[in-house]
Amino acid sequence: MAGFLFWKKKRGAEVEPEAEIEAEVAAEVFEAVETPEVDFVAGPSLSGQTQIAQDATPKPAPEPAPAQAKEPAAVEQLVAVELPKRSAKKGIRSLFSRVKFNPDNLDELEDILIQADFGLDASTAIVEEVKSRAKKAGATDEQELKGILAAVIAENLEREDKALNLSDGKLPYVFLVVGVNGVGKTTTIGKLANWLNEGEWSVFIGAADTFRAAAVEQVATWATRASATLIRPKVEGQDPASVAFEAVEAAIKADADIVIIDTAGRLQNKVDLMGELEKIRRVIEKQAQISEVLLVLDATTGQNGLAQAKAFAEIAKVTGVVLTKLDGTAKGGIVYSIQRHLGIPVKLVGVGEGINDFAFFDATEFARGLVS
């Protein structure tokens, strides 16, 4: 199965043979339609090397590299990596598993969407849109209407920037994982680390949740499972920002590809804790740029999810949402409002407690799953 293509640091001396591998992979990218990497792979005729060049030129080369035959400096350090694709086996449950879809009364649809946590206003808006499109298209039967509904949801959730930012070549990529208590931050980190590790990335995890009892042990267990290097606090209750700093520092020193920083769960209305998060962010940025700030959101979350996203976006500059626990009965409709109001895309979904139970968010798949 086609994987996702990202750029990571080239290790060892095997610089040359990559061109053909990449040509192959480049073709595959077109199968993996969901990857926005497609965007910068300008055309199948381009060689892998050129792709790297296109990707790498806009930013300054991290360090002076020996001049290569015809490629710019940074190329030597980067190699395309295929990461294994994850698919949501368990997937999302249909909106219509409990209530039947009634093509004759579209108003009922509003209730169904409300029950999926889309919220009153979004539900009303979606139904209005479905009605008007149905009228235009003259659609009346269940299949057609469901198709329209799926299209409306998918179009509003579809985003160009939904893939993880692992492509700009500024290594190590730093991921900061944030969220309220109990949403699945640590589990998400374990899954992510393992996935990256399978793609032969060297992953560091910073255990910056120094608050909750045994949180460091929990992330340590995941780090072991995922063969990632864990940077622990040196003393109990150490300032989380300093743990984050040390993790990034260690990763840079070890020439790692990625650092994932685990943070303590915090409710968004706690000023002190949000201030602490701001500090963590600030401190990390002294050494490296942060490629992703992932807000982990439990799919069972109701309308408060919007308040969560708003607060975390403001303080931590969230770049993407990870929607967890989608294997339950909850639909996570709040992400619709989050994307509409705050423009934050959903990037990943969690579908279970197993290390492989996650997938990249795909709006079309999500919408199709909802109306199936």
Place this chain on the structure above:
Amino acid sequence: MFGNLSDRLVETFKNLRSKGKLSPSDIDATLREIRRALLEADVALDVVKDFVSAVRERALGDEVSKALNPAQQVVQIVNEELVTILGGAQHKLNFAKKPPTVIMLAGLQGSGKTTLAGKLAKWLKDQGQTPILVAADLQRPNAVNQLQVVGERVGVAVFAPEPGNGVGNPVKVAKDSIKHAEQKMFSVVIVDTAGRLGIDEELMQQAKDIRDAVNPDEVLFVIDSMVGQDAVNVAKAFDEGVGITGSVLTKLDGDARGGAALSVASVTGKPIVFASNGEGMDAFEPFYPDRMASRILDMGDILTLIEQTQRNFDEAEAREMAEKLAKDTFTLEDFLDQMQQLRKMGSLKSMLAMMPGAGQMRKQLDNFDEKEIDRTEAIIRSMTPAERRQPKILNGSRRARIAKGSGMTVTDVNSLVNRFEQAAKMMKTVARGGVPQMPGMPNLSGMGGIGGGKGKSKDKGKKGSKSGNPAKRAAEEAARLGLGSASGDADAGSGSAFGLGK
């Protein structure tokens, strides 16, 4: 973000007040707003529908049309109905006649079971029980470890024969724990179980097996107050699966309105027993249906505010302060102290949001700049101790120095000193039992007693936020009053929250 229900109802009722009587169409308009408020608070749709139709029935009845202020009456009905569903009176834990009493905790992943187990254990211990925690979550990485740490923090024994992380049989652990507790004479056994989905049949069976093995006196369903519409499905699944006897609402220190409480209470018919509301191990209390009702309707939660204040406000310090006020020795140093006291309670904004009637100030609240406090603090800190004690000695050159030291302008320093003087004067009045007249302060009935306060509020008046003021006052009120009399106060408060009393 959202205007609260009282704001909206005030809007809806604007035209009604003159008419004095509600027509069925008036009632429908009202009910639409109520429906919206409940949905925004995440009350499950089916529960909302039942609720609204119950309210409609009562609203159309005699009691409204004969009431002096029908609008207010409708809100009263809503409140009463909410309280009824949420369990009326407070529910007490069932203790076994022959110890140990067994309490089993169950719920979704991440709902806060392990933390809650610790809080519950501490609460029981404080009441003279000898609880033991049982680590029957052998699923989640280091859940056992976490429970051990929690147990240690609250000074409660933990029964953890298995390491967890997928190793060990939770049913056996639970069963053995009872024997252990009997032998060692523990009076309460709290069984922490792994988080599970309501639709995971295998794990629900396991929960059932644990229940059958320990024969609990209470099976408490633990649910996150931020959960949305799915609360009904989850609660139903757990009730059918393990037969819950009550629920516990966690993370109430967040700003979720907590409609899940209503959904859960409504579909299970079981009371909500406890509320967990903070990071500390003692952030745990019995559930109060009336407070939750106000919260769901976004009508302020004065009681929680008062309690929060009490928790953080040193009573001795407060008394000292009151004496100082009466004796006219209130200084800028005290002012600084007070500001720091207030700080401990968290963001002023979030505290003010708990005030009844705060909805009407919501816009101003949004504009309230927390940094203003930092700046005030900076100015005071740039003063010498003598200046802080005697602001009168602040002459021009001193003021210029202070402005320089704090990075502010002389005007800022002047305005702070002026505000302080006015505040001190006002506080003196308050301390002697009077009610000062605050310029620009909306005279909310029920909040009449909550008047004077901190000087800060005055300059905020320009921007419109009267903020610091009532909070401060409530803080003093809380420190002065016992809990009993505080609740009486709050009743008056919630009346005004409807904004219809005038």
